[in-house]
Amino acid sequence: MKIHLLALTLACFTLLGCSENDVQDSEAPQASGPVEIDEMPPMIEMDGHPEHGPHGGELVELGKEAFHIEVMHGTGAVAMYVLDGSATQPVAIEADKLTVSLKHDGKVKSFELPADPQAEDASGKSSRFASANTEMDQWLEAEAEGAVIVQIEGKSYTGKISHDHDHDH
Structure with a gap:
């Protein structure tokens, strides 16, 4: 019985002229060589987010990768950006300031960074x-x-600011 079924199936393909190419969608694009990339993707670390934030700053992890803070400094001012878990997209929050505590040369001092909304941030965030x-x-x-x-x-989050150049967390 199995042999008859196989023979019947082969006969149908032979008589009808059905080929593998006929089964494929004729509208589907066909690959025509290597794909070219205009620029290299950002460096991704093993934990799944970029090595640096979208502005090139150091990343501070908040809540086991729930959020990140990107720290920008060296221009006479400091800016910190709240980012999502992938450290690629801004997250507008309702806070009116961030508090930063730093230790340097045996001194400890707290600083406040007031909210400085970006154009795309929702009102009040x-x-x-x-x-x-x-x-x-x-x-x-x-x-x-x-x-x-x-x-x-x-929810309150605390992120560690360190300067471990092997890993910026």
Whole structure:
């Protein structure tokens, strides 16, 4: 019985002229060589997010990768951007400031960065926090370590600011 069924199937393909090419969608694009990429993708670390934030700054992890803070300094001012878990997209939050505690040369000091909303942030929210405090900028440039504390969606997050150049968390 199996032999008859196989013979019947082969006969149908032979008589009808059905081929593998007829089964494929004739509208489907066909590959015509190697794919060219205009630019290299950002460096991705093993934990699944870029090595640096979208502005090129150091990343601070919040809540086991729930969010990130991108730290920008070295211009006489400091800016911190709240980013999503992938550290690629801004997250506008309702906080009116971020608090940063730093330790440098045996001294400990707290700094506040007021909200500085970006154009795309919803009204009453901010994904950027900035300060023109030159002392904070100098401390960060001198590789001061510490923590940033922020409220996101009613939950307090603390991220460690360090300058481990092998891994920026």
